[in-house]
Amino acid sequence: MPPTISEVAEAAGVGRSTAARTLGGYGYVSPELRERVLAAAERLGYRANALARSMSTGVSQTLGVIVADIANPFFGGVVRGISDASRARGFDTLVLSTHEDLDEEIAAINVLIDKRVDGIVVASAALDAASAGHIEQARSHGIPLVLVDRAVPGVDLDAVVVDNRTASREAVAHLIDAGHRRIGFVWGPPVADRPRRRRDLIDLASRNLWTDGERLQGYLDALDDEGIVFDADLVMVGEKTEENAVREVSRMLATDDPPTALFCTENDAVTGALRALRSAGLRVADDVSLIGFDDSSWAAVMEPPLTMIEQPTLALGVRAAEALFAVIDGEAAPAGRHTLGTRFVERASVAPPRKR
Numbered sequence: 001m002p003p004t005i006s007e008v009a010e011a012a013g014v015g016r017s018t019a020a021r022t023l024g025g026y027g028y029v030s031p032e033l034r035e036r037v038l039a040a041a042e043r044l045g046y047r048a049n050a051l052a053r054s055m056s057t058g059v060s061q062t063l064g065v066i067v068a069d070i071a072n073p074f075f076g077g078v079v080r081g082i083s084d085a086s087r088a089r090g091f092d093t094l095v096l097s098t099h100e101d102l103d104e105e106i107a108a109i110n111v112l113i114d115k116r117v118d119g120i121v122v123a124s125a126a127l128d129a130a131s132a133g134h135i136e137q138a139r140s141h142g143i144p145l146v147l148v149d150r151a152v153p154g155v156d157l158d159a160v161v162v163d164n165r166t167a168s169r170e171a172v173a174h175l176i177d178a179g180h181r182r183i184g185f186v187w188g189p190p191v192a193d194r195p196r197r198r199r200d201l202i203d204l205a206s207r208n209l210w211t212d213g214e215r216l217q218g219y220l221d222a223l224d225d226e227g228i229v230f231d232a233d234l235v236m237v238g239e240k241t242e243e244n245a246v247r248e249v250s251r252m253l254a255t256d257d258p259p260t261a262l263f264c265t266e267n268d269a270v271t272g273a274l275r276a277l278r279s280a281g282l283r284v285a286d287d288v289s290l291i292g293f294d295d296s297s298w299a300a301v302m303e304p305p306l307t308m309i310e311q312p313t314l315a316l317g318v319r320a321a322e323a324l325f326a327v328i329d330g331e332a333a334p335a336g337r338h339t340l341g342t343r344f345v346e347r348a349s350v351a352p353p354r355k356r
Contacts, residue, residue, distance in 0.1 A: 012283070014033055014037060062118060063117060066080055066098060068098055075313075093257070113138055130154070135157070144327035146320050147159035148161075159336075163342065168214070168218025168219050170227075181228055181296055183263055189205050192238065208270040244272070246272045290306060290349045291308065307345065308345045310342060312342070
């Protein structure tokens with residue numbers, strides 16, 4: 001059995017309360033007694049019970065992090081940024097992945113409440129205040145929260161995000177400048193019936209993840225800038241999976257007036273689009289131009305190398321942790337949105353459309 005506080009106290013020749021204060025990091029202990037207790041703890045191999053310490057002190061020195069998919073390189077970079085900033089403050093990081101499922105997110109919040117974490121950074125799947133009751137529950141327990149990657153409309157929390165709308169607008173404008181007018185949008189609203197009217201599409205997007213709506217709006221902004229008429233057949237709908245991206249891009253390519261370029265707003269959308277192009281016997285740039293969101297090492301070694309939007313994943317995580325520590329330390333200003341820029345990485349996947 002591991003040594004107890006009482007055994008450490010006996011070995012150090014002090015009372016149990018003195019040993020508890022020393023090992024728990026609270027209250028006053030003279031330097032001489034502290035040294036004796038720490039030496040005895042090291043000699044016996046004592047390890048503090050973090051949960052018991054947090055119950056007695058109200059501080060766990062731990063941040064909770066909830067992301068949609070830890071296997072996604074984007075969230076891996078965000079978590080690394082949070083972890084680096086937390087470690088610099090002497091905090092541990094507890095990471096939970098929800099697979100973009102709201103029920104799993106609710107369960108994850110409850111786990112972190114039970115673990116008595118000092119704060120939570122969450123990439124929430126909640127769409128609005130009505131679906132964010134679990135976030136309010138954590139706040140009612142006195143746990144500070146900060147949103148990362150996406151905001152939740154109607155929820156008054158700091159949110160650290162990128163300027164998705166501007167990034168999308170500029171990417172689509174790049175395709176238009178290359179001469180494209182038929183531009184497919186890959187990763188639209190997850191609905192079964194395709195909305196035919198623009199306002200219905202925007203309404204549907206606004207009732208889904210904030211990032212999805214912002215990227216779609218940026219696509220529409222770029223079309224508006226050049227007076228290009230919106231075509232519902234060029235917007236993917238249905239499940240947000242690689243397999244559905246393959247189906248939807250294949251459908252677009254089989255129409256009488258197929259797209260000459262594709263704007264893909266997630267990595268799975270990019271890989272789905274590439275698979276559809278290959279199945280159709282089409283080549284990137286030569287036949288159909290392509291731009292994707294979330295630059296990665298594999299995009300640079302494709303043939304041709306893919307033009308991508310790079311998100312500052314590490315900086316997003318660091319900034320989210322800093323915003324959370326500001327709340328924990330009681331130094332935060334009123335909740336606001338912290339918006340970081342993206343970087344347009346131009347490679348060789350965009351070319352003028354082929355003449356038909």
